[in-house]
Amino acid sequence: MNLTYFxxxxxxxxxxxxxxxxxxxxxxxxxxxxxxxxxxSGLQNGMAIAxxxxxxxxxxxxxxxxxxxxxxxxxxxIGFLVSYLIVLFLIAEPxxxxxxxSLGDVICSRFPNKNIRIVMGFGAFIISILYMxxxxxxxxxxxxxxxxxxxxxSVLIIGGLMTMYVVFGGMIATSWVQIxxxxxxxSGTFLLSLSVFSRFDWDVxxxxxxxxxxxxxGTSFFYPGHLFTSPWEVVSLQLALILGTAGLPHxxxxxxxxxxxxxxxxxxxxxxxxxxxxxxxxxxxxxxxVALVGSTVLYASDPTxxxxxxxxxxxxxxxxxLAFISAIxxxxxxxxxxxxxxxxxxxxxxxxxxxVFKKGNASEKEQLRVAQLAALGVGFISTMFALGxxxxxxxxxxxxxxxxxxxxxxxxxxxxxxxKRFNQSGVITGMICGLIASLTLLxxxxxIMDPTHGWIRREAILPLNNPGIIAxxxxxxxxxxxxxxxxxxxxxxxxxxxxxxETNVTTRRxx
Amino acid sequence: xxxxxxxAESEEFKELKRSKNRFIWPIAILxxxxxxxxxLMAGYAKPLMSHFLFGNITxxxxxxxxxxxxxxxxxxxxxxxxxxxxxxVEEITEKYFEKGAS
Numbered sequence: 001m002n003l004t005y006f007x008x009x010x011x012x013x014x015x016x017x018x019x020x021x022x023x024x025x026x027x028x029x030x031x032x033x034x035x036x037x038x039x040x041s042g043l044q045n046g047m048a049i050a051x052x053x054x055x056x057x058x059x060x061x062x063x064x065x066x067x068x069x070x071x072x073x074x075x076x077x078i079g080f081l082v083s084y085l086i087v088l089f090l091i092a093e094p095x096x097x098x099x100x101x102s103l104g105d106v107i108c109s110r111f112p113n114k115n116i117r118i119v120m121g122f123g124a125f126i127i128s129i130l131y132m133x134x135x136x137x138x139x140x141x142x143x144x145x146x147x148x149x150x151x152x153x154s155v156l157i158i159g160g161l162m163t164m165y166v167v168f169g170g171m172i173a174t175s176w177v178q179i180x181x182x183x184x185x186x187s188g189t190f191l192l193s194l195s196v197f198s199r200f201d202w203d204v205x206x207x208x209x210x211x212x213x214x215x216x217x218g219t220s221f222f223y224p225g226h227l228f229t230s231p232w233e234v235v236s237l238q239l240a241l242i243l244g245t246a247g248l249p250h251x252x253x254x255x256x257x258x259x260x261x262x263x264x265x266x267x268x269x270x271x272x273x274x275x276x277x278x279x280x281x282x283x284x285x286x287x288x289x290v291a292l293v294g295s296t297v298l299y300a301s302d303p304t305x306x307x308x309x310x311x312x313x314x315x316x317x318x319x320x321x322l323a324f325i326s327a328i329x330x331x332x333x334x335x336x337x338x339x340x341x342x343x344x345x346x347x348x349x350x351x352x353x354x355x356v357f358k359k360g361n362a363s364e365k366e367q368l369r370v371a372q373l374a375a376l377g378v379g380f381i382s383t384m385f386a387l388g389x390x391x392x393x394x395x396x397x398x399x400x401x402x403x404x405x406x407x408x409x410x411x412x413x414x415x416x417x418x419x420k421r422f423n424q425s426g427v428i429t430g431m432i433c434g435l436i437a438s439l440t441l442l443x444x445x446x447x448i449m450d451p452t453h454g455w456i457r458r459e460a461i462l463p464l465n466n467p468g469i470i471a472x473x474x475x476x477x478x479x480x481x482x483x484x485x486x487x488x489x490x491x492x493x494x495x496x497x498x499x500x501x502e503t504n505v506t507t508r509r510x511x
Numbered sequence: 512x513x514x515x516x517x518x519a520e521s522e523e524f525k526e527l528k529r530s531k532n533r534f535i536w537p538i539a540i541l542x543x544x545x546x547x548x549x550x551l552m553a554g555y556a557k558p559l560m561s562h563f564l565f566g567n568i569t570x571x572x573x574x575x576x577x578x579x580x581x582x583x584x585x586x587x588x589x590x591x592x593x594x595x596x597x598x599x600v601e602e603i604t605e606k607y608f609e610k611g612a613s
Contacts, residue, residue, distance in 0.1 A: 071560075071571055075553055078578050082546055085582050088589055089539050208567045222569050223561040224553035231554020238550050242543075261597070265590050272586050276579045492519075498528070499519040503600045 004320055005147055008327035016165065016334065019176045023169035030367045033170035034101040034346055035256040042263040044179055046270020049254050051178030052339040053080075053245075053271070054185065054278055056138055056332045057398050062279070063312075064305025065227065066286025067298055070217055072227030074283055075234060079241030081276045086246045088268045094417045094501035096255045096264045103249050103409065104351040107416050110497045111424045114356055119431045121351030123408050124249035126435070128344035129382060131250075131401040132337055136386035139333040146310065146326040155386045162334060163379025166341045167372050171257060174338040181335035182274060188328040189281045192309070195316045196288030210291040221290070233464060237399070240468030244402030247409030250343035261504065288312055341378050349374040392455075396447040396465075403442070403468045407475035408434030415479055417501055420494045422479070425486030430479025437474040441467030514607050523603045531596055538585060545581075549574060 031037045040048065058080065066073030099105035104120035136155055143154035165173045200206040215221040228234045245251060255264055289298060289308040292315050301307050313325040349371040354362045362370070412430045415422045442448060445467055446460040454460075464470070499505055518524055553560055553571065560571035 071553070071569075074572065074575055075550065078549065078575050082578055082582050085542060085585055086539070088586055089535055093593075205566050212567070220561075222567070222572065224557055224571060228554075231551055234550035234554060235547060238547065242546065261593075265593060269586055269590060272583060276583060280576075280579060492516075495519040496516065499515070499524065502528070502531070503604070505515065505518060505600070505604055 002319070002323075004323040005326065008323050009147070009330065012327055012331055012334075013161065015180065016161070016173075016177050019180075020165050020169035020173040023173035023176065027170040027172050028368075030101075030350075030364060030371065032172060033368055033371050034342070034350065035253065036171040036175055038257060038259040039172075040175060040257045040263075040267075042258055042266025043270050044175070045254060045258045045263065045267035047182040047274065048175045048178040048257070049251065049267055049271035050274040050278070051180075051182040051185075051335045052250055052254060053275060053336075054182075054332065055135060055336045055398070056142065056329055057134070058279075058282070059185065059189075059329060059332050060138075060142070060306045060309055061304075062282045063285045063289065064298070064302075064308040066283060067289040067293075067308045068295060068305040069227035070215065070221035071224045072234075073286060075224065076227070076237070077279045077282055079238045080245075081272060081279055083242045083245035084268060084272045084275065086242055087251075088265070088272070091246045091252070091413065091417070092255055092264050092268055093261050095252055095413070096258075096261060097501055097504040099256060101253065101256060101350045102346045103252055103413065104347070104355070107412060107427055108355075109500070110416055110494075111427060113424055116424060116427050117351050117355045119428055120412075121347040121356070123404075123431055123435060124347035124351070125344050127249055127401050127405050127409070128340045128347065129378070129385075130397050130404065132340040132344070132382045133385050133389065134397040135333055135337050135340070136382060137389050137392075139330070139337070140386060140390065142306075142326075142329055142333070145307075146329075151390050152387055155383060158333065158337065159379055159383030159386065162337045162341055163376060163383075165334075165338045166345065166375040166379070170371075171342055174335075174342050175257060177331075177338055178335040181331045184328050184331050186274060186278065188324060189278065189285065192313060192316065192321075192325070193281045193284040193288070196284055196292065196312070199288075199292065199316070207287060207291055211287050214294045215290045216295050230463070232469060233466060236464055236469035237466040239472055240399065240402045240406045240466055243410045243472060244404075244406035244468075247405035247413060248401070249347065249405075249409070250339045253343055253346060254339075285309060285312060292316070337382075341375055341382075344378045345371055345375040348378070396442075399466055400438070400442055403438045403466060403471055404435060406468055407438045407471040408432075411472070411475040411479045415476075415483075419483075420491060421483060421488070423483050423486045423489050426479045426483030429482025430475055433478030434471065434475030437478075438467065438471040441471050518603060518607050521603065521607075523599075523606075527596065527599050527603065534592055538588075542581070542585065546578070549578070 027033055029037065062073065062077050065076060095106050098109040103124055104117050107116055107120055136158060139158045140151045140155035143149055144151045165177055200210065211221060212219050217226060258264055258267055286308065289312045293311045298305060298308055298311060301311065310322055310325055314322040349367065353370050354360060354367055408431045411434060412427050415426065441462055444461040445464055447465055448454055449456045449458055449460040451457055451459055560569065562570045564570055564573060
């Protein structure tokens with residue numbers, strides 16, 4: 001391993017450990033552990049949301065997809081920002097007002113019931129773990145590639161670090177790791193984008209002309225249709241993206257780390273600014289990679305295109321910039337997986353242990369200890385899975401989380417907040433059917449069933465890679481049908497609930 | 512009936528709820544359609560999406576880029592509008608809690 005890389009990595013590891021040490025001294029309560037005691041400012045939280053959200057799959061994958069598939073890669077990248085509009089308009093403030101630590105809190109503030117807690121906790125846990133495993137596998141492969149360390153060693157390092165941040169530093173350490181990640185990621189990509197433009201004397205047309213010359217696709221690089229064969233595939237994917245974000249537990253729990261609704265809005269404005277700017281830059285970097293590296297070279301070094309950003313960095317700034325970009329990718333993964341560990345931990349320790357096993361009566365000290373143990377367990381389990389899945393293609397699990405979240409968490413959350421008639425049976429049927437439908441449809445699809453390289457070697461029954469377009473309506477329908485068969489809730493109760501969701505009057509005035 | 516129930520039942524609050532709904536839903540639904548039209552057009556209106564508008568920039572890229580600006584603008588509008596709703600909530604609660612519950 002060469003010295004430049006080593007210095008960058010040590011620098012990041014030392015910085016984040018100092019933060020964890022500092023956070024550990026401050027996090028004495030469960031409120032500190034789960035939500036940093038609501039102490040973040042809107043600006044800080046916005047940066048942390050962006051840090052939580054932009055995964056390595058985006059940073060490396062989207063740039064590569066844009067470089068290899070042209071327009072369709074760009075099409076793919078749009079949904080990531082747009083989904084925040086749904087969060088801001090429909091979900092954010094009610095979630096902030098109704099919950100304390102988890103999504104289970106939100107649903108249970110309207111339907112206080114043990115079974116609902118279990119289902120919500122289970123859903124959040126599954127989504128977080130499913131998202132974490134591919135991140136860890138990708139991290140291991142990336143670090144092996146860039147630093148030439150053994151796969152299992154790199155997975156162990158990352159798994160160990162993320163567990164340490166969460167167990168000792170809780171949400172405070174996680175938030176600051178995410179904020180640092182956002183700063184490093186944004187400055188790195190901005191620097192790269194500027195270098196790309198400067199290579200073409202700041203002339204966009206020259207850049208585009210060069211892209212047309214260098215890409216194997218020629219002018220058709222700018223036409224749709226190179227990645228997605230069927231339009232319904234794209235619609236399905238975009239639907240899962242736009243609705244899935246509004247149900248992702250690790251994103252929504254970040255709405256509790258600020259103290260009031262003004263800060264919630266400020267957080268989302270900040271994160272939308274950062275995320276939007278980031279994805280516009282991925283377009284520039286994707287084009288830059290084609291123009292400066294060439295699509296043949298890119299394809300030759302990695303057919304999935306994941307090496308686009310590192311190759312571009314190497315072309316522009318040599319070894320030093322490449323080391324910097326690798327360090328950014330590493331930080332990106334750390335920030336995302338720590339956020340996921342926190343949300344899986346909240347599901348186990350807060351929803352299941354505290355509310356279901358202890359019926360809400362666990363003492364403060366006990367809750368904190370269980371939370372730390374749960375974090376340790378979550379870190380351990382996901383690291384073990386990641387170690388075992390080295391040679392499996394698990395990238396599809398990333399899109400799976402969005403589908404699962406869009407077809408189980410989102411319908412239930414949405415209907416709880418906005419539908420007067422909604423009831424407990426609706427929550428249960430919606431969550432369970434959404435979860436089962438999305439998993440089953442995925443297994444029947446070409447991600448798992450493929451005659452040459454699938455987990456099940458046969459022709460896929462369902463031709464869609466992203467079954468969101470079927471799974472999401474199933475989630476909604478199941479929730480609605482379950483409601484119609486269940487008991488009716490009084491309208492008066494909903495009026496009160498809605499008042500709290502919209503204005504937070506109760507907690508502000510009567511508690 | 513406590514003050515909380517009174518607010519939930521009050522005409523002012525119902526009016527606030529209506530005006531909030533009138534603001535949120537049309538935007539949310541129109542935006543959703545505008546957004547889903549994008550992948551559908553990429554699939555079914557390829558000639559239009561591949562049409563070069565000026566120089567070497569296609570309609571499809573411009574359409575995609577508009578989402579960023581529209582999303583930012585709508586978020587800004589929401590924040591401004593939400594402040595006016597906050598003010599109304601403040602007025603209503605002041606009215607019901609004026610004899611100092613807080």
